[in-house]
Amino acid sequence: MQAAGLTEAIKTFVRETCQQPENAFGAAFFEQHILVVRDYGLKLAEVLSADPEVVTLAAYLHDLAAVQDFQAVSGIVQPPFRKSVRREANGRD
Numbered sequence: 001m002q003a004a005g006l007t008e009a010i011k012t013f014v015r016e017t018c019q020q021p022e023n024a025f026g027a028a029f030f031e032q033h034i035l036v037v038r039d040y041g042l043k044l045a046e047v048l049s050a051d052p053e054v055v056t057l058a059a060y061l062h063d064l065a066a067v068q069d070f071q072a073v074s075g076i077v078q079p080p081f082r083k084s085v086r087r088e089a090n091g092r093d
């Protein structure tokens with residue numbers, strides 16, 4: 001399979017996985033998060049001379065485990081860490 005075909009197959013798989021009722025993030029997660037991560041990643045790839053194919057694949061796959069089984073991976077990142085990340089994202093320490 002050519003690289004473009006593989007990337008498209010992975011994109012389709014991730015999109016379909018996001019549309020499953022087991023996805024705790026909801027069906028719109030693919031469009032509202034995965035594709036946004038891909039788009040920002042591609043902008044960074046251009047600036048940093050990174051391989052856009054690798055960046056695209058990483059964007060598609062980066063949250064797949066959580067989409068497939070959020071309960072199994074939600075305990076990996078403990079709540080205090082998640083709270084600190086949210087505070088930092090909102091400009092608070």
